[in-house]
Amino acid sequence: MKTILDYLSGETRTAALSRAVFSLVSVLIIWQILTATIVMNRMLLVPPAEVLDAFIGEIRSGEMRRNAWATCLAVGVSFPLSVIVGVLIGMFLASSRALSLIGGPMLSALNSVPIIALAPLFIAWLGLGFSSKFVLVMLVAVFPVVVTTEAGLRATDKNLLETARSFNATHIQTFTTVSLPYALPYIVSGIRVAWARALVGIVVAEFFGSFAGFGYAVMAAGQTFDTATLLAYVIVLGAMGLIGSMIFQWLEERLAPWRKE
Amino acid sequence: MNTHPILEINGVSKTFVRRDKTEVAALRDIDLSIPKGAFVSIVGASGSGKSTLLRIIDGLLSADTGKVRVNGAVVTKPGKDRAVVFQNDSLLPWKTVIQNVAYGLTLSGMKWREASKIAQEFIDLAGLKGFETHFPHQLSGGMRQRVNVARGLAVDPEIILLDEPFAALDSQTREIMQTELLRIWQQSGKTVILITHQIDEAVFLSDEVVVFSARPGTVRQKIPIVLARPRNLDVKRSPEFVQFVDKIWKLIEEEVRAAAAS
Numbered sequence: 001m002k003t004i005l006d007y008l009s010g011e012t013r014t015a016a017l018s019r020a021v022f023s024l025v026s027v028l029i030i031w032q033i034l035t036a037t038i039v040m041n042r043m044l045l046v047p048p049a050e051v052l053d054a055f056i057g058e059i060r061s062g063e064m065r066r067n068a069w070a071t072c073l074a075v076g077v078s079f080p081l082s083v084i085v086g087v088l089i090g091m092f093l094a095s096s097r098a099l100s101l102i103g104g105p106m107l108s109a110l111n112s113v114p115i116i117a118l119a120p121l122f123i124a125w126l127g128l129g130f131s132s133k134f135v136l137v138m139l140v141a142v143f144p145v146v147v148t149t150e151a152g153l154r155a156t157d158k159n160l161l162e163t164a165r166s167f168n169a170t171h172i173q174t175f176t177t178v179s180l181p182y183a184l185p186y187i188v189s190g191i192r193v194a195w196a197r198a199l200v201g202i203v204v205a206e207f208f209g210s211f212a213g214f215g216y217a218v219m220a221a222g223q224t225f226d227t228a229t230l231l232a233y234v235i236v237l238g239a240m241g242l243i244g245s246m247i248f249q250w251l252e253e254r255l256a257p258w259r260k261e
Numbered sequence: 262m263n264t265h266p267i268l269e270i271n272g273v274s275k276t277f278v279r280r281d282k283t284e285v286a287a288l289r290d291i292d293l294s295i296p297k298g299a300f301v302s303i304v305g306a307s308g309s310g311k312s313t314l315l316r317i318i319d320g321l322l323s324a325d326t327g328k329v330r331v332n333g334a335v336v337t338k339p340g341k342d343r344a345v346v347f348q349n350d351s352l353l354p355w356k357t358v359i360q361n362v363a364y365g366l367t368l369s370g371m372k373w374r375e376a377s378k379i380a381q382e383f384i385d386l387a388g389l390k391g392f393e394t395h396f397p398h399q400l401s402g403g404m405r406q407r408v409n410v411a412r413g414l415a416v417d418p419e420i421i422l423l424d425e426p427f428a429a430l431d432s433q434t435r436e437i438m439q440t441e442l443l444r445i446w447q448q449s450g451k452t453v454i455l456i457t458h459q460i461d462e463a464v465f466l467s468d469e470v471v472v473f474s475a476r477p478g479t480v481r482q483k484i485p486i487v488l489a490r491p492r493n494l495d496v497k498r499s500p501e502f503v504q505f506v507d508k509i510w511k512l513i514e515e516e517v518r519a520a521a522a523s
Contacts, residue, residue, distance in 0.1 A: 163351040166319055167365040167416065168339045177368070181355045258354040258398035 046228045051235070054228035063217065067233070070212035071202055074130060078137040079198045083191055086142045090149025090187075100150065111143045116204050123209035133205040133213070140201040144193040152186025153179050185256035192248035199241050265333070267297040267452050268318070268420060272327035274477075275313055286477035287313045291327070293471065293480065295454065297419075300446055302455040302463035304509060305473030305481075306517045311456045314478065315422050318454065319345050331420065341369070344418035346409050348425040352397040358408050359384060359393040365416035380415055386445060387411040403434040410442065414449060423455045427462070436494060439465055447491065460513070464488075464505045465497060472512045475520035481512055 008019055028048050035047040058064040093100045093107075119136055126132040156179045164174045206215025214233050221230035270293040277285045287310035295301050303311050316322040318329055320338040329336040331343065344365065352361045363380035367373065384393060387407040397405055406426055413421050426442075427435045439462055446453055446466075457463050463470045467486050474481040486505055488496055496502050 159347060159351040160353060162321060163345075163347060164368070166321060166339050166345045166347075167368045168341070169368050173368055177364070178353070181353070256355075258396065 043225045043227060046231065050228045051231045054226070055232040055235075058217075058229060058232060064236075066212055067214050067217045068236075070210065070216070071206065071214045074133040074205075074213065075137060075198060075202050078134045079141055079195065082138045082141040082194065082198070083145055085138070086145025086190070086194070087149050087187060089142070090146045091153065093146070094150045094153035100154075107143070107146065111147070115139045116200065119204050119208055123205070128209045128211065132209045133202055136205040137198045137201040141194040141198040144197065145187065145190045148186045148190025148193075149183060152183030155186070156182040185252050185259065188248055188252045188255060192245055192252070195244040195248060196241055199237060199244075203237065265297075266294040267332060268293070268295040268454075269330040270294070270314075270318070270327070271330075273314070273317060273324045273329065274326045275310065275317065275322065275324055276477075288317075288324075289477040289479050291478070291480060293483075295452060297452055298450055299468045300453045300455070300466055301469045301471060302457055302467040303471045303473060304457060304460055304463050304513065305478060306475045306513055306520065307458075308476045309473040309516075310476065310478030311473055312424055315345065315424050315454070315456050318420075319343050319422055321345075341416065342419045343422060344413040344416050344420075345422045345424060346406075346413040346426050348428050350397070350405060350429075352405055352408055352412075354397050357394050357396055358389060358400070361397065361408055362411045362415050364412060369416070380411075383411040383415045386414070386448065388441065401434075402430050403438060406430065406438060407441070410445065414445070414451070418451065420452045420454065423453065423457075425456055425458060428458065435459070435462070440494060442466065443492065460506050460509050461497060461502075464502060464509065465492065465494075470505075470509060472509055473516075475516040481516065484509060 007015060008022065009015070031045075031048050035045050039045040055064075093103050115136070118139075119132075122135050123132045126135060160178045160182065161174060164178050169177065202213070203215035203218065206213035207219045210216050214237055217233045218230055218237075221227075221233065270291050273288060273291040274286075275288040277287055279285060291314060293301075303314065305311055313322065317324050318336065320329075320336045320340060320343070323337070331340070336343075353364065356364065359377055359380050362383055363371075363373070363376040366376035366379060371379075381393070384390060387410060389404065389407055389411065392400065392404065397408065400408070406429075410423075410426065413423075423442075427438050430438060443466060453466075455463065455466060464486055470484045470486060472481045472484065473479065484505065488499075488501060488505075
């Protein structure tokens with residue numbers, strides 16, 4: 001028993017994989033037991049196998065593709081754009097102390113408002129479909145990027161800046177060779193947070209304001225008490241979140257290997 | 262023989278204004294004249310403005326009064342004729358050794374092909390062959406400072422300014438680096454100005470040691486180090502060496518005591 005635990009807490013790639021498989025299997029077993037013993041009502045919870053059936057059914061009927069297209073298009077356009085806009089605003093704020101002092105309070109005020117709550121308003125303004133999703137995702141995803149970009153640029157090591165200056169670097173050279181590379185891992189960590197938020201944003205926007213997309217499908221399945229289909233879509237969304245998070249985490253470590261040691 | 266000094270410092274003073282508006286005089290009326298090819302060290306108690314003077318010489322800071330001239334031209338900003346090697350880790354962590362050494366060259370617009378060739382020469386000179394593609398975090402403190410020195414030399418400055426370059430190293434590594442620096446200096450023929458806390462380091466390396474008073478820094482005394490060159494670590498055990506160290510140590514001690522009493 002001890003040796004198994006030792007192995008699972010190891011650093012190797014296979015140990016990490018075993019851990020993931022182990023926790024996944026445990027969840028599935030508990031889930032299966034739960035649906036067989038305590039929660040017998042199929043409207044509340046269905047066993048894993050039925051969720052898989054529903055998932056395959058959605059793929060066969062083409063519903064999965066239609067919804068995936070709607071969601072991915074909206075996220076695919078609005079998320080990269082919110083990253084770009086976030087980085088630009090962050091750079092703008094970091095460029096002067098006055099700007100940061102003026103913009104800072106406004107930013108934290110906006111950041112603490114649950115923008116999701118404004119979803120019905122945006123849908124009323126912009127109608128059902130792409131544009132309301134686009135704006136909502138932009139608004140929730142942009143803030144973490146702004147904040148980390150500014151923080152990263154401000155945190156830039158003073159010694160490195162002085163070094164660049166001692167070699168007669170221009171402002172642009174100092175930015176591209178020192179500040180930006182220094183801030184990059186910060187920015188990526190902001191993007192990772194933004195990705196999780198963007199998924200929440202898109203789902204909420206689709207709940208209220210569309211006829212296609214994962215959020216719409218979850219809502220529709222919920223209203224017809226089709227718990228299996230609902231869970232199938234939730235799992236797809238979960239996978240999107242997890243994969244995105246893993247990619248950005250990897251990128252973060254890749255960009256700043258010196259911070260690990 | 263070159264009769265003109267390469268570096269002239271005339272009446273340089275500098276006062277810093279703190280955030281709470283109080284003033285701190287860092288340097289007062291510094292006059293120094295340094296001949297081409299010399300190795301000069303500046304020693305003094307903490308807060309005697311040594312690093313401030315170094316930054317004024319490089320042009321990173323401007324003096325309130327007085328002038329710094331390099332080859333007769335007044336210094337207003339950093340220039341190609343000077344390079345600084347800083348105390349702290351000032352290597353770019355995302356660049357490899359060779360990219361770091363070539364950094365100053367690429368900033369001045371040199372193509373990578375040429376810059377990397379020059380960088381390679383100085384990597385060899387600094388004894389870093391085989392570590393070209395390593396990143397700074399993969400090197401020891403001593404090796405990082407070699408990279409730092411190589412980077413300064415690579416831009417081919419006339420004057421190299423060293424700001425306590427070995428302060429963060431353990432004493433064995435420091436001694437090795439001192440002899441390495443001596444070797445590199447003799448090969449390159451550059452003018453070197455070294456800021457240091459280590460009196461024995463200053464005496465071992467220098468032609469002249471300038472002792473600064475406590476805050477505000479003024480030139481307390483200039484002491485020519487009359488020890489034969491080339492020097493090796495054995496010289497540290499000679500009675501002359503010990504006398505120089507003692508003399509400088511007493512001067513600094515007086516300054517520290519006077520500053521503490523006032």
